[in-house]
Amino acid sequence: MPAFQTSPGMRDILPPESERWRRFTDIFADTVERAGYGELISPLLEDLGVFTRIGDATDVVTKEMYDFIDKGDRHIALRPEVTASVCRSFAQHRPTTPWKVFYSGPNFRYERPQRGRYRQFEQVGIEVLGVDDPLLDVEVIALAWEFYARLGLRQVNLIINSLGEPDDRARYVEALRAHFDQAGSALSEQSRSTLIRNPLRVLDSKREPDQRFIESAPQIADFHSPEAAEHFESVCAGMSALHIPFEVEPKLVRGLDYYRRTIFEFQGETLNSAQNALGGGGRYDGLVEALGGPSTPGIGFALGVDRTLLACDDEGVFGPEPTELDAFVVDVTGGLHATEITADLRGAGLAADRGYDNRSMKAQMKLANRSGAQFAVIIGDDEVSAGTAVVKPLRTDDEQITIARSDLIAHFSQDTTTGTDSS
RNA sequence: GUGGUCAUAGCUCAACAGGUAGAGCACCAGGUUGUGAUCCUGGCGGUUGGGGGUUCAAGUCCCCUUGGCCACCCCA
Numbered sequence: 001m002p003a004f005q006t007s008p009g010m011r012d013i014l015p016p017e018s019e020r021w022r023r024f025t026d027i028f029a030d031t032v033e034r035a036g037y038g039e040l041i042s043p044l045l046e047d048l049g050v051f052t053r054i055g056d057a058t059d060v061v062t063k064e065m066y067d068f069i070d071k072g073d074r075h076i077a078l079r080p081e082v083t084a085s086v087c088r089s090f091a092q093h094r095p096t097t098p099w100k101v102f103y104s105g106p107n108f109r110y111e112r113p114q115r116g117r118y119r120q121f122e123q124v125g126i127e128v129l130g131v132d133d134p135l136l137d138v139e140v141i142a143l144a145w146e147f148y149a150r151l152g153l154r155q156v157n158l159i160i161n162s163l164g165e166p167d168d169r170a171r172y173v174e175a176l177r178a179h180f181d182q183a184g185s186a187l188s189e190q191s192r193s194t195l196i197r198n199p200l201r202v203l204d205s206k207r208e209p210d211q212r213f214i215e216s217a218p219q220i221a222d223f224h225s226p227e228a229a230e231h232f233e234s235v236c237a238g239m240s241a242l243h244i245p246f247e248v249e250p251k252l253v254r255g256l257d258y259y260r261r262t263i264f265e266f267q268g269e270t271l272n273s274a275q276n277a278l279g280g281g282g283r284y285d286g287l288v289e290a291l292g293g294p295s296t297p298g299i300g301f302a303l304g305v306d307r308t309l310l311a312c313d314d315e316g317v318f319g320p321e322p323t324e325l326d327a328f329v330v331d332v333t334g335g336l337h338a339t340e341i342t343a344d345l346r347g348a349g350l351a352a353d354r355g356y357d358n359r360s361m362k363a364q365m366k367l368a369n370r371s372g373a374q375f376a377v378i379i380g381d382d383e384v385s386a387g388t389a390v391v392k393p394l395r396t397d398d399e400q401i402t403i404a405r406s407d408l409i410a411h412f413s414q415d416t417t418t419g420t421d422s423s
Numbered sequence: 424g425u426g427g428u429c430a431u432a433g434c435u436c437a438a439c440a441g442g443u444a445g446a447g448c449a450c451c452a453g454g455u456u457g458u459g460a461u462c463c464u465g466g467c468g469g470u471u472g473g474g475g476g477u478u479c480a481a482g483u484c485c486c487c488u489u490g491g492c493c494a495c496c497c498c499a
Contacts (some may be wrong), residue, residue, distance in 0.1 A: 114492065190496075364459090365459035
């Protein structure tokens, strides 16, 4: 056992898995940049107050926050999510609207880790501030949908709901409270304490005794104001126009208190664990104001990288891809020639690696094979005295050839431009 | 935070009812006097997560501790 290991819920992402992570964020960035979103790079640390605005009834704020006092007596927290930071940034810089941004990076929540749930976890997401249009809701959801499609994921279920305007939501919460109060002690103990803090969340309970009360609970749709109902109808109509399959789930409430009106969640069909939420989001029209900015509508989503990748594993899509090398230089004359040749190849824009420590030819050829390189470039005493190099194909049965050292770069440049074009 | 379960070589696992640790893969070296991916041979590698206890004897039983996983909770 090593002297040190990662602390709970933290882990190293090693190659080749890390390459897949980067490709994941690259594809995400490409997807949303084509829709007019620009990247916002915001701090991992914020004033604690930025996050307490998320809502004091959410566990994310009350018990999962990593916070500390810094040397200047400021109360600082590691971000548990990014939406609040985006709104803080908007309130601080007052960019012109619509402000369409995306982000990717780590977030921190102090929870008990398990598969698909870590204390440091990666999310990608987008946020749009300053637009009330329900067709923006459609665009936002559709971009997530498109991203899943680009990864190759097929077994993803989209569920949506509307929490109504703040007043609708408040009336609904009271109705729920009254409903569950009737149940009295028949309700599970945990749900009874949840009921005091946040009646909406009782709908999330998976405990058996609660189920029949959840079944018979009032429906949010009955509390929608005409405006909220119209907004939601437009969202559904837009989704249908794009032929994106979705399901309206009246019991979907989501965890963060700032949500208003449209909310949605993507669930992985193949993930039968409790951590099946691949991503989710919704409208949070009051959040910028709560952070000291002007009254501004907002909507966005966040997608969990870990869980999405787990779903990809289950579907056998978007696997790690081995790094591609054009050449691996085997030099059994001490290594100085390999130093020159790899530098030349790399300088010409080719991908080249080499063996070290002047190991035996057999050992270096094994490395060459394992490296995934297309060709081995072999330098021995004969080649040095003749001023040549041996080029041996490693992926085909073609014969190796001997060419002049001076022709090496030209040979490879030609071969790779006419050869495998992976783009 | 609560409950359950597990922890043996770098990885995946084995070791009858307590008797002093083994395989496959990986890695290294040879078989092939310059040439990998196959095959054969050999080698490296573990104070059995850590600490304490019971016993003549503990990977195996008991307690504590650390960590993983699962469920609750919550969410990505």
